[in-house]
Amino acid sequence: MASCIVFAYSEVGVRCLGVLIEQGISVPLLFTHADDPRETQWFGSVAQLAARHGIPTVMPDDPNREEWLARGRALVPDFLFSFYYRYMLGAEWLKVPARGALNLHGSLLPRYRGRAPVHWAILNGEQQTGASLHYMLEKPDAGALVDQQAVPIRLNDDALTVSRRVAEAAAQVLARSLPALLAGTAPAVPLDLAQGSYFGRRRPEDGRIDWRQGARRIHDLVRAVAPPFPGAFAKVRDLTAFFWETRLDETPPRYPDRAPCLYAEPDGWYVDCVDRRRLRVTRLALDGRALALNEIPPAWSQQPIPLD
DSSP: OOEEEEEEOHHHHHHHHHHHHHTTOEEEEEEOOOOOTTSOOOSOOHHHHHHHTTOOEEOOSOTTSHHHHHHHHHHOOSEEEEESOSSOOOHHHHTSSSSOEEEEESSSTTTTEESOHHHHHHHTTOSEEEEEEEEOOSSTTOSOEEEEEEEEOOTTOOHHHHHHHHHHHHHHHHHHHHHHHHHTOOOOBOOOGGGSOEEOOOOGGGGBOOTTSOHHHHHHHHHHSOTTSOOEEEEETTEEEEEEEEEEEOSOOSOGGGOSEEEEETTEEEEEOTTSOEEEEEEEEETTEEOOTTOOOGGGOSSSEEOO
16 A cells, blocks of 8 residues: 655645545655634644544644654655645655655646745636646745646636635546556656746735726735635725725726725725726625625715725
């Protein structure tokens, strides 16, 4: 029976660990993370899945310490798999498995290497992304490709919707790649990094809306960070407003010469943007509380409200 050490977290981690279990791959050691109480847990628990199947699980702050490397070497695994694990694994870990260390990344490599690939793809208005299984090098998301699968990004898809699609694609890629990996016949196609892109991590403050941008760019930001992620926000008359959901609206702006501005109509809130297009705001919140359809805070009673 083939064995592997697994580093896993989030929904991709859950789905891919499930594939290994279903296909009878031995997992003598699993590394994962303790859940952060400040983070909305929209995904399943790798630790709980491992516990149900008696898989030894650890959650170190630094998996690259010698004590963990020594434990890994003693297991003499065939493979090492990383499924959305959040810490970088050092070069010594890549030497541990006899038959290769592989990572499952949430993009169509070599595009969107690095952090938060789903969020960046939506923010940049992409129409598709995907999941890629590749060999690991010290350089992140740079090793030879085994397989990948595309998923669509539709105009109003948010990051949660696309992340779930990517997780399902990741499981399918791993499931169909495992037989060839075990047989030693899996492809290893070098990535042309010059044809790709690399993006860094995103922080909650990156959700601040820049009203100097056009309607589509703002819409893409809103859906890229929509709940359960931190959300797109802006100061509106000294109140912090969260724009949780928007739609591109094809009707003409009401106040094109005063854009960017926010105002209410009987069916909800609208933003006239600088490119003479407007957005319908279908979910708007103040201090984490969603406003009702016709609710107008006292500070917003004089409209339209200029947006800085």
